[in-house]
Amino acid sequence: MIYDTIIIGGGAAGFFTAINLAKQRSDLSIMILERGGQVLEKVRISGGGRCNVTHAEFDPRSLTSYYPRGNRELLGPFHTFMTGDTMAWFEERGVSLKIEEDGRIFPQSDSSESIIDCFIKEAENLNVEVVTKTPITAITQTNDRFSISSKSQTYEAKTLVIATGSNPKMLKILEDTGLDIVPAVPSLFTFNIKDERIKDLAGLATEARVRLLDEQQNALKVNHPTIDQEGTQGPVLITHWGMSGPGILKLSAWGAHQLNACDYTFTIEVDWLPEMERSTFSEQLKEDKIKYAKQNVAKWSPYGLPKRFWQSLVKASGIPQYLTWADLNKKMILQLAQQLRSGIFRVSGKSTFKEEFVTAGGVNLKEIDFKTYQSKKVAGLYLAGEVLDVDAITGGFNFQNAWTGGYIVAQDLAKRL
Known part of the structure; x- marks a missing residue:
């Protein structure tokens, strides 16, 4: 089977991309491949288990000031999808949010399980296929098709989304495809x-x-x-x-x-x-x-x-x-x-902090068209979240980058496919 889209990475950016794409195009075959045994693990443990969804900063230019890397590139995307849109997205799906005194935004439940349950339920309802325990070993592209190899199987897709965070093995695979990688170093x-x-x-x-x-x-x-x-x-x-x-x-x-x-x-x-x-x-x-x-x-x-x-x-x-x-x-x-x-x-x-580990580094931002989050070198290859050389200070900003990137990728894929 050739999937319309395969998303590598079952985290925040990966699920947000899949759900938004499937919502617009119910006719598409969409798969999420996750290397670990559980999806959304970083969502689960973030914010001490409460999940700091985003931050109460509603001006795009002001929002970019919280990103040491990516502040210039994110200005355009934030005009398309940012804090207010994130809050509305979750509220529409029954996840009530609250703004705390310091501007951080959490689920009203004070539990990251509210976010995880929302994502898993939406993915199931929209027929997004989720496969865990599948670390990727190689990616090749021939005749406008991507072949994604794991240890036991090879999957094929018309388009590919990388949302793996700062996983060093994936960055090496992307480097082998010709993308320029900024070496990852710890941040925060x-x-x-x-x-x-x-x-x-x-x-x-x-x-x-x-x-x-x-x-x-x-x-x-x-x-x-x-x-x-x-x-x-x-x-x-x-x-x-x-x-x-x-x-x-x-x-x-x-x-x-x-x-x-x-x-x-x-x-x-x-x-x-x-x-x-x-x-x-x-x-x-x-x-x-x-x-x-x-x-x-x-x-x-x-x-x-x-x-x-x-x-x-x-x-x-x-x-x-x-x-x-x-x-x-x-x-x-x-x-x-x-x-x-x-x-x-x-x-x-x-x-x-192992549970809050954030890195500076990833795919060089010059490689990306930020109107679509598509690679400039590899047609049909999209990247979202911390796999890019984008990172922010604490307060929900790294998740906002994931939501914005995932949303824009989904918008472009819905038109492209």
């Missing part, structure tokens, strides 16, 4: 830091601005004018192994290739009071020296930092625990300012 990881200032403070979180520095203590360039100079701002969580939280994860995503190149050994500069004016902060400290003259410096922070962390930074500034504000000398004030506004921390390694 935490920083391993051993430093007395954060020792025994695991679980403590505070707002901060973090910059990447090179060996000469200059800003490490990550090809983003604002982040290059100012870094990223957001909650930073101190962990047993170093630092995590949105402020760190966002920086790791933007610096994915640069940090891989330096083998994850680098320095960061942390401003623990990002909402306060930097240029006049030394004057602020001098005013506080007068204002809190009789108070013990180490007892509490006038800037709202967690008490234990404030005490750690005071100690790192060389200020004895018994000293009052009035006793601070010029050197101590300068050291305290440095610890609070530009603390330098050495990073030695990274930690990734």
Whole structure:
């Protein structure tokens, strides 16, 4: 049998492509081939099992700003299908969604099973064939037909969709077909830091601005004018192994290739009071020296930092625990300012979340026509989701990329076939 379309990859992008195509064209034969024993595994475990479906950002240009790779290419596709369309799609199929305070969007049920059940039910109702435990070993194209080989069988299709995520074996197969592949490196990881200032403070979180520095203590360039100079701002969580939280994860995503190149050994500069004016902060400290003259410096922070962390930074500034504000000398004030506004921390390694693993890299975006998500080199070959060199920070953006790509692929296939 020659299928109209075979989709390799039974994840978010694969199912979304199949369902949208089958909905428009009930006459087509559509198959999903999944290498693992279960489909939609990443959907199942994402967001701590709740599935962060998308993010409450409804302007296409603003939405692209959350993608370190793919931000330019996604602008057009997001004008076709984005957040509001995603929400409507699920609501129409009986999956109620909710927007949380930080903008993340989840099923009302707080369970990824709501999304999985929806997809599986839709696929069954629309006669999409799903085959699991079928890792692909080779892809060839002859006479406008694709031959997709597994260890035990060869399938044939008129068109082919690759939605396998960043699977290295599939990227090698695609490279063998002539596509240019950007080497995959980890994105979204935490920083391993051993430093007395954060020792025994695991679980403590505070707002901060973090910059990447090179060996000469200059800003490490990550090809983003604002982040290059100012870094990223957001909650930073101190962990047993170093630092995590949105402020760190966002920086790791933007610096994915640069940090891989330096083998994850680098320095960061942390401003623990990002909402306060930097240029006049030394004057602020001098005013506080007068204002809190009789108070013990180490007892509490006038800037709202967690008490234990404030005490750690005071100690790192060389200020004895018994000293009052009035006793601070010029050197101590300068050291305290440095610890609070530009603390330098050495990073030695990274930690990734296996269940939330995201990579930078994949099929070079120059290979793709983003009006259709079809390969420019191989007619009838479409690619969607993280198999492309597209990735985003946390918050539902990677799933939105999968929904958008899958929808547009389905639209074009419905016309083509």
